[in-house]
Amino acid sequence: MEFRADFILGVFSTFTFSCTIPLVQFLIYTRTSGYPDWSFAQILLFSAMLLFWSGITETAFGEIKYSIQDKVKTGSFDRLLVLPYPAIIMILTKGFNYRSFGTILAGAIALVYSILNLGIVVQWWQILLFFCFLVIGLLFYISLLILYCTLCLAIVNMMRLKDIFDKLVSFSFYPAEIFGGVFKFFYLIIIPVAVWIYFPVQILLHRLDIYMLYAMLISILLLFLSLVLWNLRIKKYTSAGG
């Protein structure tokens, strides 16, 4: 009973909480001068994508940030190294968090509603590009998680690492237009958090630009770089005492 109750309550609470996010966006939009170059309906679409994306990442990888530090500190990370798969794959598969399923559901409903509300006629190439950016976004997110795990392995005890990670991710919660100068450059190219929400929404709104290509390349490069760093670090893994 305890698991069923936890699942039902977890999905219900995340679904309910997620539904309030478009309301918050409405309040921000109506009480401020809004976001430059974004109508309210477009901002709702952005919020829907934010929900949908957060739901996917939290469901697939939500537990990793908590569990990796614990595993390294207690030495139970050793157990992953005696399984016949790359240790990083084993870590990534251990991040599943079923409670966030409600957020995916809320995000998907909001996404369909927003598209219909905007009267967008979605072309096949948009669907293709949208899913392509979902995959690229996931690869980029995984790269950051691998770097996070590499740092955990090196530093062992760093409580604030998760907060830094979350702050970095939170930059993606706003459209590029609110950032200026160097920040925008970082947002779109250097650490292209735009691949998660901003670019997929731009694709649905028929607003393609060259930064999408750069971000795609940077994401793939970062994945390789993070794997190289991870493999270097794993050679120096010291385990914990008995």
Add this chain to the structure above:
Amino acid sequence: MNPIISVQGLRKTFKVHVRENEGLLASLAGVFHRKFKYITAIDDINLEVNKNEIRALIGPNGAGKSTIIKILSGVLYPTKGTVKVLDYVPWKEREEYVKRIGVLFGQKTQLTWELPALDTFAMHKIIYKIPNLQYKENLSYMVSIFNIRDIIQKPVRNLSLGERMKCEFVCTLLHEPELVFLDEPTIGLDIISKDNVRQFIKRVNKERGVTFIVTTHDLNEIKNLCDMVTIVNHGEIIYNDSLENLKVHSTYEKTVELRFSKPVPAAEANTYKLEMINPFSGKIKIDAKNNNFQKKISALLIELPVQDISIQTEDIETIIRKIIST
């Protein structure tokens, strides 16, 4: 016979932070300036293990046993030395290699706490790609030895330590490993559970030809289980031979225990240098190499009201303690 484990000149050093003083100021100073030193956990380890052995790896805490196990199982990279286990270099070909070994860390569970052990077994079936028939046969074989048919269906958090350890063993051996590393497998178990685990290891070793490397502090385990013993101290192997040959290191000192039919006065006991346990029993240590051994025993039997006598040689525990301390 070709050894399945062959280790030559193995060394592992760790870089550790040195804190010279205790307290808050020393902690703050450590933020700005840290001193490090290298400690050698194991050095010049040479070891060969043959197929079908049950090998004990023993030594005091911090001797380097777990470091050896972790290198042999591919968890740690060594600083120096060569290792071949089942024709693999563990840390280089780790993913292929671990399919053929089993590792049980007595203090690090592989079972999912909230789920029945049966679900973890099913997950291992997928992870190790165990064919359905082989999985069912292995599970049934081990479940019947341990008699845990009902236990494996309860959530792991509801199991006792002994029950959980039995499930850990099943999990470790499901994929039919040829070599199994057991790092303190009976830690915290009661005598009945310890005995169950030992019987299980013996049976699997005999019936399936599985080689076991066991680290333990329990000397009964060594006596009841292992053919070969490797003693490690300060990161070096100080004994590496059969349990039988360990007795070569024993002295000729015998402990003679006597039980008397009536109380023996303290003055009389002192005459024979008897250490009295109570007025009705006492013990004395006699060197059997000494020519007077027979004479001393005869004198005790004639002069004292001896009802019962037992003569004990040095036990394994004493011998091992002696080897480690020297």
